[in-house]
Amino acid sequence: MVLLTMMAALTVAIVVQRNLFAVVVLAGIYSFLMATVLVALDAVDVAMTEASVGAGISTVLLLAALHLTRGDEVKPMRRPMLPLAVATVVGAALVYGTLGLPAFSDPQAPIHTHVVPRYLAESLKETGVPNVVTSVLASYRGYDTLGETTVVFTAGAGVIALLRRRRREEPGK
Amino acid sequence: MRRDLVLRVVAKLLIPFVLLFALYVQFHGDFGPGGGFQAGVIIAAAVIFYAIVFGLPATRRLVPDWIVESMVSAGVLVYGGVGVAGLLLGGNYLDYFVLAHDPVHGQERGIFWVEAGVAITVSGVMMTIFYMFAGRRREPDEA
Numbered sequence: 001m002v003l004l005t006m007m008a009a010l011t012v013a014i015v016v017q018r019n020l021f022a023v024v025v026l027a028g029i030y031s032f033l034m035a036t037v038l039v040a041l042d043a044v045d046v047a048m049t050e051a052s053v054g055a056g057i058s059t060v061l062l063l064a065a066l067h068l069t070r071g072d073e074v075k076p077m078r079r080p081m082l083p084l085a086v087a088t089v090v091g092a093a094l095v096y097g098t099l100g101l102p103a104f105s106d107p108q109a110p111i112h113t114h115v116v117p118r119y120l121a122e123s124l125k126e127t128g129v130p131n132v133v134t135s136v137l138a139s140y141r142g143y144d145t146l147g148e149t150t151v152v153f154t155a156g157a158g159v160i161a162l163l164r165r166r167r168r169e170e171p172g173k
Numbered sequence: 174m175r176r177d178l179v180l181r182v183v184a185k186l187l188i189p190f191v192l193l194f195a196l197y198v199q200f201h202g203d204f205g206p207g208g209g210f211q212a213g214v215i216i217a218a219a220v221i222f223y224a225i226v227f228g229l230p231a232t233r234r235l236v237p238d239w240i241v242e243s244m245v246s247a248g249v250l251v252y253g254g255v256g257v258a259g260l261l262l263g264g265n266y267l268d269y270f271v272l273a274h275d276p277v278h279g280q281e282r283g284i285f286w287v288e289a290g291v292a293i294t295v296s297g298v299m300m301t302i303f304y305m306f307a308g309r310r311r312e313p314d315e316a
Binding site: 052057159 | 205207210215245267269280288290302306309
């Protein structure tokens, strides 16, 4: 609860803050708080990813991008009333949607009764890997992870395609 | 930051341990938290740390662009190759049971190579993005 309150306060600070350097640092702190929340939920693997990717690499990449642009957010030309309305409606719809979810850590929730018991009971026997997260990720759901890896690959290929051509043109200028 | 003695010494001391920790996260992912994705990010973080302290040109000499860019695709190829190896040995695509003499060892071997592929691609992509962003100059009118 304390963590979530701090995260809410940070979100407000990020929205109010106009200096982008401060925004990047605050976003890093937000990611670390998120990682702490995930540790509190016993999702250590996800927390580790959040801490290393969200707080570590993204902060550095955003700082590198910030180096190429100006450090302050530009004042918007018009008052963003329509986006505000859309965001409010979508947020309200999402909150309404959470009302239909099963209670937190309810053992009868559909997600806990479908394939999870089999994974938990058979994973060690079938794969010889004690960490169920790893065996689900790499073996039972291997196709999904292949897709994820391809997404990461596509991101890298896109960055190369967009930014490398520019560099080659420079010496010819 | 290239002239800061404390930073240089601390960076040289820390980077081997960061890389060692990445390997630990990679290979201990079967038993504790971690795996290919996290290990790849930590490897990239070590290289980016080196780049921040010693400068981008020195890093590009140490880890040249062609290595980084081939890592991006090599990881996906390793992952897909595990699937094809399963096909060639008579199983389904990404079926690890056929990779060794008994199913459990096959699973372990498959998971090992799949995680290695994920780590290679992720660290390659992270380093590529950093190289591309950090390698660009500011536009002249903003400098």
